[in-house]
Amino acid sequence: MAKATTCKDAIKALEAEKGVVAAEQEKVLLFAKVPPIEKMDGSLSTLKACAHLSLSTNNIEKISALSGLDNLKILRRVLLLGKNLIKKIENLDGVAATLEELWISYNNIEKLTNIDKLTNLRVLYMSNNKVADFKELEKLSSLANLSGAFQLLLVGNPVYTASEDAQSLGSEYRIEVLKRVPQLVKLDGVPVDVDEKEKAKEMLAEEAAA
Amino acid sequence: EDAERDLAAAKPALDAAVEALNSISAKDIGALKALKNPPDVVKRIFDAVLVLRQFPMSSPVTWHDVKGAMVINGSDNYKDVTMKMMGDTQFLGKLMAFPKEQINDETCELLEPYLQAPDFNFEMAQKASGSVAGLCNWCEAMKTYHFVAKVVDPKIIM
Numbered sequence: 001m002a003k004a005t006t007c008k009d010a011i012k013a014l015e016a017e018k019g020v021v022a023a024e025q026e027k028v029l030l031f032a033k034v035p036p037i038e039k040m041d042g043s044l045s046t047l048k049a050c051a052h053l054s055l056s057t058n059n060i061e062k063i064s065a066l067s068g069l070d071n072l073k074i075l076r077r078v079l080l081l082g083k084n085l086i087k088k089i090e091n092l093d094g095v096a097a098t099l100e101e102l103w104i105s106y107n108n109i110e111k112l113t114n115i116d117k118l119t120n121l122r123v124l125y126m127s128n129n130k131v132a133d134f135k136e137l138e139k140l141s142s143l144a145n146l147s148g149a150f151q152l153l154l155v156g157n158p159v160y161t162a163s164e165d166a167q168s169l170g171s172e173y174r175i176e177v178l179k180r181v182p183q184l185v186k187l188d189g190v191p192v193d194v195d196e197k198e199k200a201k202e203m204l205a206e207e208a209a210a
Numbered sequence: 211e212d213a214e215r216d217l218a219a220a221k222p223a224l225d226a227a228v229e230a231l232n233s234i235s236a237k238d239i240g241a242l243k244a245l246k247n248p249p250d251v252v253k254r255i256f257d258a259v260l261v262l263r264q265f266p267m268s269s270p271v272t273w274h275d276v277k278g279a280m281v282i283n284g285s286d287n288y289k290d291v292t293m294k295m296m297g298d299t300q301f302l303g304k305l306m307a308f309p310k311e312q313i314n315d316e317t318c319e320l321l322e323p324y325l326q327a328p329d330f331n332f333e334m335a336q337k338a339s340g341s342v343a344g345l346c347n348w349c350e351a352m353k354t355y356h357f358v359a360k361v362v363d364p365k366i367i368m
Binding site: 031032034035036054056057058059080082083084085103105106108125127128153155156188189190 | 264265266267269270271272273280282309311312313314315316317319320322323326
């Protein structure tokens with residue numbers, strides 16, 4: 001197995017290839033490095049202007065080293081970690097207050113631990129992870145309250161694949177998700193419609209009464 | 211009026227997608243299924259289709275050298291998920307009816323490492339695999355559609 005690419009080397013290579021200073025870039029694309037990046041390291045904290053950090057299609061096992069990125073003040077603030085080997089949402093404190101979108105599909109996340117710390121989050125793409133319990137989604141409800149509009153992608157998680165008609169409007173799966181995150185405007189790429197919202201609300205009321 | 215103009219801009223991408231799928235027959239898929247070890251580019255073409263359909267894929271990411279270029283290794287997916295996808299008699303029909311308005315920016319980025327390979331284009335793939343090479347064009351067209359169509363509905367940021 002070839003040695004991994006370090007974030008530091010990937011940043012250097014990007015600077016050389018594009019003739020830019022990485023610290024000044026709003027969008028830093030470090031996806032699909034050959035060999036893949038395995039660790040997030042301190043060099044990421046030098047990306048002071050970065051509002052869109054992409055580390056997707058690598059073999060990162062753990063989220064870390066994002067402490068210097070708390071200056072993100074521009075545009076959509078997006079962290080891309082799709083297609084890695086991440087098991088846990090953690091160590092996001094450095095970006096917690098500013099991060100708007102977390103794209104983390106194709107990882108090994110089972111629990112939405114710490115997600116409530118991302119107080120500015122309004123898009124969570126996490127297809128093909130390991131979320132098996134609808135209860136995990138309750139951790140999203142406080143976020144959705146704050147941002148007013150929330151988009152969620154859960155395709156390919158056990159909660160989704162267990163349902164045969166997960167993608168259909170009004171499916172049991174969609175209602176179960178909406179019961180936990182009533183503020184969703186889009187689920188799995190499909191806009192949430194009024195009837196679904198109403199149905200979820202009714203079911204919640206019935207459960208509360210029972 | 212704006213929406214009409216934007217849709218007109220997206221039309222070439224949609225036409226290209228339809229044309230790409232029309233160039234593939236059920237027979238082509240059948241012939242491919244019969245191959246024990248299809249050309250490397252074919253495995254990656256189908257990986258790209260898996261990404262667009264948000265189907266499961268194997269991990270970790272590995273790369274290997276194919277004719278002097280480092281490309282993502284797609285064989286792990288090929289054996290199980292892809293063969294199953296091709297085994298669906300509605301496979302091409304489902305691609306025809308693919309909900310392209312549901313594509314998001316993340317999907318396009320996960321697609322990028324496949325599209326960037328030097329042999330991931332119709333001409334190169336056709337030499338290796340015949341008509342299923344049309345799927346290269348289909349993937350590219352889906353990505354193009356997404357970025358053009360994003361302008362159509364500014365309320366949906368993704």
